[in-house]
Amino acid sequence: MRVLGIDPGFTRCGIGVVESLSGKKLRLVDFGIIRTDSKAPLQERLMSLDAALSDWIERVSPNAIAVERVFSQLNVRTAMATGQAAGVALLLAAKSGLPIALHTPTEVKAAVTGSGRADKAQVAQMVVKILGLKEAPKPVDTTDALALAICHHWRGSSSEALASAAKKERARLGKLKETNSRRSRSRN
């Protein structure tokens, strides 16, 4: 099982890929940052993010996508932008037929450190320990994305339930889409 964790954003989108070995042992596959030009028009940033995420999915072939669900941002303008970036990531995952899950920062911290109130440094320390790394990957968005992927692995049973639900829904959706396109054709 291989999980692609995404800490969504247009300026810096953190990516962390973690796979499970025997038992609860986890292994780092890859990590990185997708940046889009803050001076570029929004349509370019959206398409760059979509293309780069698509490259990642193609390259690492994950079995699931985990995206950070941000509640705590007090700045609504930032929350909207983060939401737009998350929307791009989630739609891409859905179209790729991959199960998706959203985890809150508190869930991630609790899964990785045992405390939902852990600070960034504690989370980074545990990511290093769990994945057997020499030091915390930088920038911090990549560590956040790896922590998210670890969280997704360890919330296993719920993720599996989600995957199975997603599979059912994709089957249903296939039928729905057919119906929609028939409707659309008959409308014209």
Next chain:
Amino acid sequence: MRVLGIDPGFTRCGIGVVESLSGKKLRLVDFGIIRTDSKAPLQERLMSLDAALSDWIERVSPNAIAVERVFSQLNVRTAMATGQAAGVALLLAAKSGLPIALHTPTEVKAAVTGSGRADKAQVAQMVVKILGLKEAPKPVDTTDALALAICHHWRGSSSEALASAAKKERARLGKLKETNSRRSRSRN
């Protein structure tokens, strides 16, 4: 010039299509609501919204897409969801090669009623008057989407600048995408 206005959301996504006739005269083309099932998994809601918006774009062939930029929502959870829905709409518009613009509710109110502090009823009244309708379309999300489309028409010069910028960017983006896919191939 035909503008598709989108008041983004998963539960109710308002759609309003307005085209310009001679001078500043505007005409209603169509309006509607896209609903996605609140009990359905997120991936289904994302794909339903994407498919339905795609149907609208295909059917009404707009020259531009206007999406409401929400700043004022105090609930960050709602702002994130609205942001995700906006992300789906904006990415689709970008992929369709259509210029996109975001207008804030204050800009919309100011464009339609002359006052950025107008209430919903005043906006609805002006939409009815401007488009020569008998009554305000319901639910209110459709009126909001129509007001957004009207705003986009009347902020003309900036929209045209945007369209021209978007055209340039699409050309640049075409090259960028080629480079990316070459990179992706060489990486495998």
